[in-house]
Structures are given as C-alpha cells and as structure tokens.
Amino acid sequence: MTDKNETVIALLGQPNSGKSTLFNALTGLKQHVGNWPGKTVEKKEGNFEYKGTKYLVADLPGTYSLSANSDEEIITRDYIAGGKADVVCILADSSQLQRSLYMLADYAGIKVPAFLILNMSDVAAEQGKQIDFAAISKKLGIPVVLFSAQDKKNYDGFYAALETAIRKKTILDSTALETKYNSIEAYKEIKPLVPENVILGYSSVWLAAKVVEGDLPVTAKIKAALEGEKKKQFDEEVAKNLLNSKETNKGVLLTGEAKFAWIDELLEGSVASKTQTRKLGKFDRMITHRVWGKPVVILTVLFGLIASFIPALPFMGVGSAIGALINPVTNGLTAIGCPAFIIAIICDVVINSLSFIFKMLGFVFGVTLVFGLLEEVGVMARISYVFDNTMAKLGLQGKSVMPFLVSFGCTMGGAAGARVIDNWGQKVLTIALAWAVPCGAAWAVVPMLSTVWFGGAAPLIIVAILAVMILHMWVTSKVFGRKLVKKEDRCGMIMELPPYHKPKWGALFRYVLGRTKDTFFRVLKIILLVSFIFWLLTFTKSGSMDNSILYKVGQFIEPVTKIFGLGWKNFMAFIVSSLGKEGAIGVLSSIFTDHNMITVGSTVAGGAAANINELLVANVAKPEALAFIFAITFNMPCIVALAATYQETHSAKWTAIIALYYTVGALLIACVAYHIGLLIW
Template identity: 45%
Template structure:
C-alpha cells in the first residue's frame, strides 16, 4: 500500500528540515516538467505503508505567477497527493497563516503543522491549538522540526488522516479581482481565525544587541566577512580527519598493490591504474567529501541561527548588480578558500536558477590553491612588486569575469520577472540543533562521496590515458603528442605545449600544476606521478624557475598564470557543481564558458604583454 502527501509552506517555515527528517536518505531530486524548478520527492514507511512525500517549492503565496507558485497550485489542484501538510511558523503565526488562506481556496484534504513552537513559547506566545483545530476542522499539530521525537506523532497523524481525511470546514476567503483587495481579504480571514486562539502583545519591537551590530552598514559587513572566513577555517578543521585518512591511502596502497600485481605478471599499465590512479581518486574524493561535510556543518549552523539572512540584508545591494540575492555572499566568500565549499554553500539560495548562477559566479573566485601557485610561478619571472601587480591584475579580471558570467547566464537562469528586489524576512535568531545539523551534513557528504566517486574516476581515467607513458618520459605520452601537434594553435593563445599541459592538469587539480611544470620542464618525474601522486613528488621552485625562464618568455608565463587562474576550477569542484545543480547541461555549459574565457584572457594577456616585454 502506498499513500502520497505534499508539504506546503513559506520559506523559513522549516519545511526542508521536516522533509529531510521524514524521508532521510530515500530522496529523489529532479525537475518539474518543463521548468527549472527543483522537484524533491522522497518517501517514508510507517506501519507497513509507504508514503510518497512531495516537497512543494517554497513561496510566500500562491496567487503570483512565478513558476514555483504555478507548480504548487497545479500540483495541489490535480489531487496527485491525497493529503497536503500545510506548515506555518508559530512564532510568526499571523503572517505565515497566509499560506493556509491561499490553500483554503483549493478545497483539498489537509492538516496543519504549527512549527517552531519552542520559539513561539520563548517569545511568550500562547496558542490554543485545540481551539484552532475546532475552528478549522482539520488536525493541528504543535511541532518542533528539529526535535526528533515529534516525528512519530507526525507520522501517526499522517497515517490516520490518510484513512479519514479532513477538509477545512471554514469558508475560504472571498475572491477579489484586485491583487491588493484579495490579499487584504486573506489576512482578514486569518485574523478572524486567530481571534481567541492566540494572544499577541502589541509591543514595541526591540532589536537584540547582536542584531544592532549586524545591521550596521559598515561594521555589519565586516562581521559577515569575518564570520564566513572563520567558518571556512572551521570547515577545514572538520575536513582534517578525512583528508588525513585520504592522504594516507595512496601512500599505503601504492606499494602493496604494485607488488601484488607485479607478482601476478599484470601489465604495468594496469598496475599503475590500480596502484596509482584509483587510490588517488579515492583519496581526492574522500578529502572532498570531508570538506563538504565541514561546509555543510558550518553553513547549517549559520543558516539555522539566522546569520545568513543578516548577510543577505548586508550584501543584497551589491550582489543584485550580478543578478544574485544577498545570500550568495556566503558561498562566494567560501569560494576564496575552496570552490567546492562555494559550490555546496549555494544550498542556502532560494531557488535553482539563483543557485546555478551563484555556482557559476563562485567559479571565478580564485581558491586558496591558486594563490599558492601564482606567487611561486610569478616569482620565477618577476620581482616582488611585479608579482603584486600580477595578483592585482588577476583580482581585477575576477570582477570582470563575474560581470561577464552574470551577463551571459543571468537571463536564462534568473528571468527578469522573478528578479524583483529583496523582500525577505529576517527570522529571529534560533539556537542551533547540532544533532540535526550533523545528521544532515553527514548525509550530504556521504551522498556527494558516493556520486562523485564515479565522475572523478571517469575523468581521472581520461587524464590517465592521456598522460601515460611506458617509460615515464613525458615525450612518450599521448598528451605530449596532442600538445605538440596543436602547439601552433595554443601558441596563438600564448601557451606552448609545456604550459598548455600544465593548464590542462590545472583543470584536473590546481595542486597538480607545479608538479606538471616540473615534469615537462625538468623531466624529473612523470606527468602521471605529478598528477596522481603529488604527495610523493617535490618541486624545487628555484631549479624549476631557472629551467622555465630559459625556455619560456615572461609574456608566456604571464599568459599561463591568467589561463590557469580562470580555467575551470578543478574536477572536484566541477563534480560538486554537477551534483548540487543536478544539471549536466548547465555544468558543461558553464565549464565551456570558463575554458573559452581562460583561453581568451590568456591570448589577450600574451599579445599585449609581448608589446611591452
């Protein structure tokens, strides 16, 4: 036996928390037919009956014409779900009951959840749920979305309601043609219902001390930036045990596997796949999942406490110029540390289009790995103040790229009619529920590990085949042949075959760039080892520097630095973007954009620099 229910609620009503806790890992993400709106469907089993849960897109009302609202209305009207669970925020009862007023017109079976009862009680609010139930004629459940004990009650009630469903017995608010009058009618309906159900003191609102700091025009921004950068450090701490284990994998597995397979007389080509490439892929993906775990914990914390909403308030003006909501500031700052963190931090954005646009802009933010290689390479060719200029130049082009990306993709991802300025609530600060945050972060990290392993392995294999050479000499690899063959073309973009190879390996992992340069310029270790076994290879910057300055011009070095910085971030960031966006088409589209952008900037830098150097 199966049943089908739908979750309906405004943003910040705790809907996704309830959805996640109800369905756990039995979730499926897709798109609503023909729309760029994410469709979340999951299921849970209670007393032998399976219930399909559809998480309807969040919006403040249902009368607008946004994709979200149309989808929600159509879905409820279609009767595909037998029961609609309407969620309201008990701490902002009057305002969030608006959704029930919208729903009332559809005349379908429903139950009501009063979420965040703990917050409401903390505010000294009293709600007579029995009286409310009597007036409405549908069951009303006082709830704390983060309290795991409440879910049994919820499931039990859902099961009962599926057998004997209730409809609202109170008449729906009268319909008015004029939008203003119509909304007024709905709020009148709400206040009539809430009469004698809840007491609200007409008190003067006083901002909390912290909020007064957070909303100061300059200080607030400084605090936001500091907090997100601190959050990045904390996320790194959470990652450390994972990456520690991850880094041990290649070293630990390499020798035993090699020995074992050699004793079986396996072809060396196969041996290096199993001894070098696969352990390394596992190690990469594990570190990446560890980082995603950390990022989800800190972002979960920042979101639950209400910090993200304050950051949105602070940066909305600036980011709206890029077509983004203010919330995007958090993933963007996170991207200064690591693009993977930035990409999965976009989960705080409200809708898919915004999320995808934020991810494609986060790609332009140079990550910490880039900043660890650019000064090294620049130092080989330029003096310290010139190096500083290179960095400034890169930063300027970061801004240019962001603007271009936004111009390029904004229309498709964030259509004008959905772009209206920020109208949002700043939810009161909540206490963070750690158990819940950890559970969700662990689930997310596991999910990304499981799914990304395949993608990363596939790309690794491709790169592996390209870089393989039987004797370890670069000149025997496929990529060398391809590289030298197309060198006339890459020369036009300012890169010889050596730098072009390093450019390619940078698309795989930024950490591999120095190792690759070492391999192609010094022939010290094989390209493959540089890419897949970077821990075991060391780069002597001084030696490499003298070799490189002899073989390539400063203009080529400069072009290469720009090309590497603005190339696609790395394979892990790419696959995180794919997993977070659920859209191969868009991931590829953005990746192609970045490759072209990198080649163009490299070409321009090279030819301009040639005029002066």
C-alpha cells in the same frame, strides 16, 4: 513513477518554513532529487513507511504564494490540484505566524485534504508565545499540530494529524476568507460568473480571487470553459476591473489585505505572548550598521570558512593515510610479478584518486557542518539580509553572498552552499559566478608563480586578478542572467530577521552526514573516470614523455594554443589545472624535466622538481607566463567543483555549459593578457 499503493504527501510552505528538515527526517536517505519534466525547477521526492502504510513525500518548491508569478508557483499549485497529492501538509513558522500563514490563506479554496504544521514551536516558546492550536484547528476545519521538525523523537502529533487528514479527507474551510473577499468590488462582480468545478481541484472562491489578482493562466482557463452570454459577461467584468497593469497590482493588494485580515482573525484569541517586541541584539545592531555591517558579515563568513578545517582534519588524515599506501602497494604488487599496467591503474588511478577524494571530502563535511550550524541558529538569514540589495544588482538574492565568500576557500564549498537558494535559476547563476572566484588552491599556486616570473611585481598581478574576477562575475551575470533568472524574479527577499534559536544537533548531523555521503559517491564516479582517461593519455611503458598520446596531441595543436599565448607544454598544464590547480605545478615539473611521466598523482598532489623555479624562468617568457597565470586562475576550478555543481543543479546540460564557458573564457582572458604582456616586455 508513483506506486499505486503509496499515499502521496505534498509538503507546502514558504522558504525557510522547515520543509527540507521535515522531508529529510521522514525520508532519510530514501530520496531522490532532479528537475520537473521540461522545467528548471528542483524536484525532491522520498519514501517512508509508518504502521504498514507506504508514503511518497513530495517536497514542493518553496514559494511565498500560489500565484502564477514563477515556474515554482505554477508547478506547486498544478501538482496539488491536479490530483497527484492525496494530502497536503502545509508548514508555517510558529515564531512568525502573521507572515508565514500567508501560504495557508492562499491555499484556502483548493479542494485537496490538508493539515497544518505550526513548525518551530520551540522557537515560539522561547519568545514567550502560547499558541492554542486546537482553537485554530476548529476555525480551519483541518488538523493543526504544534511541532518542531528538528525534534525527530516527537513526531507522534505529525503522524496523528496525517492519518486524520487522510481518513476524514479534511478540507480547509474558506468561508471566513470569502467573507473578507466580498468587501472587494471586483470580486463580488466576478465570483457569480465562475462556475464550480470549472477547473478541477479549485473552488470558485479561489478562482475568482485569482482573477482579481490578474492571474492570466486561471483567467484564460475560465474564459475557455464559458460560453455564450456568461463568457461575454466574464470578459466585460475582467476588462472593467482589470483593464491595465496598475489595476492588476491593485487587485493583488486588495486580496492580500483580505488574506492578512483573515489571518489576524484566525489568530485572535489563539496566540498569546508574555514578551514585548524583540529588540535588536548587539550582533544584529552591528550587521545592520550602515558602515560596519558588510565587513562584520564578511569576517563572520571567513571565520566560518577557517573553522571548517577543524572538522575536516580527520578526513584529511584518512586521505593522507590512503596516499601513503601507494609505495607499499606498488612494491608488493611488483614483488608478486603484477603487470606494470595493472599496478599503474591501482596506484595512480584508484589509490591516488581515493586519497584526493577523502581530503576534499573533509572540506565538504566541514563547510556543510559549520554553515549548516550558522543556518540553524539564524546567522545565515542575517548574512542574506545584509547583502540582499548588493546581490540584487546581479539578479540574485542575499543568500548568494555566502557561496561567493566560501569559494575563496573552495569552489566546491561555494557550490554546495548554493543549496540554500530556493530559486533554481538563481542557484545556478550563483554557482556560475562563484566559479570566477579564485579558490584556496589557486591562491596557493598563483602567488608563487607570479613571484617566480615577476619578482617584486607579483602584487600587481594579484591586484589585476582580483579586478578581472569582478569584471568576470559581472560579464557572467549578463551572459547567463537573462536565461536563468527571469525579470520578475530579479528582486530581493521578503524577510525579517528571524529569532536566534538553539540548533538540534541530531538533525544537523543527520543532514551533514547525508550530504557528505551523497557527495562522496557522486564525486567518486567522476574523479575515477576522468583520472582513468587522463592516465591513458599519459601512460607509456618506457616512462618517456615523448611516447605519450598527450605529447603528440600537444605538439599537434601548438600552432592553435600559441594564439592564446600558451605553448603546448603550458597548455597541457592548463588542461590539468581543471582537475586541480596544484596539478599545474606537477605537470610543468614533469614536462620540463623531460624524463618523468605525468601521472594522476602529479595532477592532484602538485609535486614539483627541486629546480622548478629555474626551469620555468628559463623556458617561459614573461608574456607567456602572464597568459598562463590568468589561464589557470580562471579555468574550471577543479573536478570536484564540477561534481558539486552537478550535484546541486541536477543538470548535466548546465554543468557542461558552465564548464565549457569557463574553459573558453580562460583562454580568451589568457589571450588578452598575452598581448598586454607583449606590449610591456
């Protein structure tokens, strides 16, 4: 709920215009993320105070226009014109003004005070561009600032423009744009029929242009507000000029031409360049190569994945140090007569969980830092560009390829990497598909188990897993795609290769530390809760497996689990693999040795008995082994991936749906593998 004493600022701009950087710099950690009521679109709000005035900042969804082509665009324009924003901060990329000012052109005619931020001014300066922002401000009638959102030390211009826009209530002058619109025959016929203030917040200029573009919500609202002869005339003009979809598309093209002509006129005499058109560098020539492009990009991402382990090492060291406290703490508590129940909770649940979390947190920090750096310098945009057409076949965009590749190392990193995707539905679908990619933990466990059970045939198992992975991703895209990604959103990105630029290390580290801290607290809650529940199911005073709830439940459900080719012991290891793949080994070791109690430690550390190989071969037939391998490979990746998915989607519903889908899907895949195994052996 908005505080009446707060001034509300809405951040408006195209994707990659720097909105998130500005939002984070202004609000720091005083921000919250969720979804708009009734909509699966991300909502970000935060607070800051300047000179005694409290501000609420709304980071509106990144869109390319204010048309009614998506939920993001409708939410954005309704929020602005609906009176929820006191002032709108419009961001544009200084290095690509002709393209990035299209949002400004589409805003012209909205009656909400605004100011323009020409962001990434440092990049424009490196290109040799000189921008007369004062001349642009005079033409627009609103404050204009040449700015770099990454340079937090130089925000004075931003604050000055903000205060001026609020004090003077500066409205963007749309007179020059209306002159361009008047060259469109349909506009000239429709404009006189649209009364002022028919829809609050919008001028008749903006509304008439949207009618020409075939904007159905706007057209319907205008029609509902008109009566008698005017309504009849309006219907006739709309029918005459916009009778079919082809004419509607023509209307969009005509208004688009007018907007770009207006932008050219706006920039004429206000932008000078000392450099000629930028040529492709060596790296750009490689990644755009017809043959070598995709391999170079894949190697770049894999190198980034490997590099992520370097900054992760200190966190992993802290995690190991915490884990080393288990024995001393256990001995100390035992010495003072502490009940075994309390000792188990402290050591098996709390300390073990903290140890695991810090180790995983290191990878979060490393992935966020390395790939955040690649994003800052402009490499991620190139990766997206190269794979855009390929990802479009799955209903996604080029940015989705990075989460897929990172998931080979860690699904949690893949889920976190999906935050660069602007469309919420495509983000969730990307994460859902990334879960099908076996992570580094799976690749540590599965080849070992394959070798134990199948010896020299193990490589064939790995090939089969990769084939199933591809099929799984395709099926998942069909299952979730229609619900998450609308037909009109199933297209690639409108983009060009941006210029390279130096990263702002301060802004980057603030972003990375903020994300790491947020991840820590979200993951901590989930892991502690799940670990405690699992500990309750496995705890026995005697330490004997036969007395645990898990053992009794396992034997009871075995007639059902056998359908999927899993005996109750393997099924319990399958369940535990959803906490961490390594845990499956620890649980099998505990169950088959028949004298160790399963603990949370065994689920995260994967400790195995010395003779585990012989135990597995002696107790599990090959068809069951095949079913088990496929079951744990395509089961929910781990509890941390679950937490990261919730963190990025902000939807408990979709996180639960994806988790249930993969659990059931893994069992079905295991069932197929089991019956194939029966035919072979």
